[in-house]
Amino acid sequence: MAEPDMRGRRVVLAGTAEAPLLEATAEAFREVGCLVASGDVLPEPPEGMDICVCFARPAPGDPLAEADPATWELSLERELMGPLRLARTAARSMSARSGGSVVIVGTLDAIHAYPARSVASVAMGGLLGWVRSTGVELAGQGVRANLVLAGPLGDAEGRAPGGTAVALLDRTLLRSPLHRLGRPKEAAAAIRFVAGPDAGFMTGQTLRVDGGWASLNQAPEGMRFP
Secondary structure, three states: OOOOOOOOOEEEEEEEOOHHHHHHHHHHHHHOOOEEEEEOOOOOOOOOOOEEEEEEOOOOOOOHHHOOHHHHHHHHHHHHHHHHHHHHHHHHHHHOOOOEEEEEEEOHHHOOOOOOOHHHHHHHHHHHHHHHHHHHHOHHHOEEEEEEEEOOEOOOOOOOOOOOOHHHHHHHHHHOOOOOOEOHHHHHHHHHHHHOHHHOOOOOOEEEEOOOHHHOOOOHHHHOOO
């Protein structure tokens, strides 16, 4: 498939994610001629953007039974309300103009529960609901909203990040039908597709880029968590 013509489109990357994923996403948009700006927050004022990619990639947290209320509130502010404000501001700005595309980049916690990721599960569920409702409510204003769920990622070559525990890596690979970590550029390609004109009839949807992770009916040996 030929690369889409996206020359001159203004893309803003905001939120929190692994550095290799942020870099790969910026490069993916620049390859097709987009003008890319990035940062933890949206520029003020946010008018003028055609595409906003809001990253919400939470790290593991405390087990559910051990998380105190204050920790929960702080984590939800970072993992749910922060990304939600970014996406909402972008969508409202686009709806007041000629439309645009909002893509939230999250994790598989939106559809599966894992140990020590209870806050992430709540946050991703909330973002999933926002994408669905916004895709419906703002369709008439030309605004598309979609969610990309990227599975476990490695470095540019798909290698595990330095310091990754052997047991955690083994368990992760056991859970993946492709038996490897994803490469950031593979997730970035999906993000660009969802944001771009080739996905113009796609809104309120969720795209999983996970090597088959979420489709696997887990084998018993993969359920031995510590």
